Amino acid sequence: MPPDSSTRSTVLIVDDTPENLTILGETLRPHYRVRAAISGERALHAVTIGALPDVILLDVMMPDMDGYQVLQALQADAATRDIPVIFVTAMDSVEGETHGLALGAVDYITKPFNPDIVLARVRTHIELAKARERLHDENAWLEREVARRTNENALIRDLSLSALACLAEVRDIETGHHILRTQSFVELLAHHLAGHPDYRAALAGERLEIIVRSAPLHDIGKVGIPDSILLKPGRLTSAEFEIMKKHPVIGADAITRAMAQAANSRSGDGALPGGAFAFMETAREIALSHHEKWDGSGYPAGLQGRQIPVSARLMALADVFDALSSRRVYKEPLAPEDVTRIIVAERGRHFDPVIVDAFLELRPAFAEVAQRFAEA
Template structure:
């Protein structure tokens, strides 16, 4: 008599495992002797032991399950196998003396792979077991391939996002390199925009503008706000002092220059792409559109007195309104040749005075609610040396 839950033969490498479940020792012996020349065979003489065996090594690749057993029936065993993640995909063949159509339909409805009636015919048992094991092997291989493909797609997407981030930061750094601001300006303003956006993402006036992944795009695109500085002459961009009114007018064009460069990149990419490529690149174009908004509108003012378009109120993109406060706060709290850095309190007073004129009132309120986090960013990424640059605000 075979011991329940014990291997009939010593496990051999690369052999698939069959679990036989039957409360009659003779039935286990017959099936075990038939299958053990081809497979590693395990046995269980009750439903409870079958469930334990299904979760222990060597895990069964297929289960031959008796229906009528004392205590837990084969139907209940199958229900519990299908309810568990680790066992739901094991093919189960019912082996039973019941040959009614109703019992067969019940087993198949519960998820049985096949139905064999007793007394068993060796050739049929071997053929059914081999067929379902081959099917399981093919299914597992396909699942493994799909899992590999999913990992590979995720890896390549991650690489593409990293390349996008690095390219974006390289462009932003190129603009900053021509100016005399430090790279910390990029880190700080991006962090400020992130704080404001997350505080306002559920606000009724900002919810739509920051939904569907746009919040992440706004934060990612923030470093490109001054991309247009690459088009400003060095004599103006690098002037160690305040700009004349004429020079300031030229400096103001950096917003339109940056937006035009991003717009041209999108236009050229769309012109060169076929329909499939354009559809696949929709996320990249959405990101560039946000970057275009920020570059163009971050110097607009709530009352319409900003540039380049003189937009007012909600006609200014939400991304530009967030960037406007982040950029001004950074300018106020950093050293310039023509001024010393202001304290957080002094900067807060100026931002508060600009509520409803320079800045969106709700953005100022968000800043006031997050002022300590702004101060923490300003301290962590502060400039270590004086900065010499012309005033552009």
């Protein structure tokens, strides 16, 4: 029983000989919807009318515009290049067949026609085309599913990161939106410096995003500082400050242990995936080195200049800017011009000079972030 006409595939037959169109039409019409064109030019016009045909039977030897030219025109159009084209020819030439296949034809049928061969070839290529379409749809679905799960995993990671970072923030009643502000400051600086020759490699590809996402963990080590020091409503004594200065090492050690435990829990060689390792390693270097100073007078290791990781240099300025701009129980927030004056004075001492220069160009953006995440 022939298929219902509403579900039939469509075959376009192109031949400059009416008798051939009649023979092919009678062969195909019981099984397919058939459209016909008597020249190459009409074939290209017929393709644009209604739904695209599922396969085209294309005569090679036609006047004015031969089958090769029609095929090239079809291939040049993104809308039609995937339509299977079967050449129909009276020629028995290997060179001609090779040329047609090289141009993109999927098969050859020779005249005089054998109806069974015509039907078999047409059916085969329609089924192959539909299989490719199904595979394309399945691949597209898989890509969407992978993207959805990747986004979902990224959201879970970011939520976990925020929860972890907030452990330090919750214990320090003075910080408020410190994490949000400093992360935004780091992002502004990183994007501004991404094209700078001294920073291009450190901020290339995913590295910039990794630094920004790692920034909230910079003070995670404060969870190891006693409440009597962390929550002291006033300036710290020298002895208390020495204890406070341990928080970079505490944070870095915690991240290092987390990386080791994650690696040991994995099967096989125990290695962390590259992306996870890069993220945690960047978080570790920010936590450890964001209190280092350009002139080597910082802590905990007294690193100097380019010994300090770029991620930590960015965080150093972001952290100090926020501390100077924010209210503490022992001080009022400084005026923007005073904050700028102090940061400029520390150019080449506390801060990387290039990062200070970037900050000066970004002051309006810093002010906008400070206002957007201001304390309630």
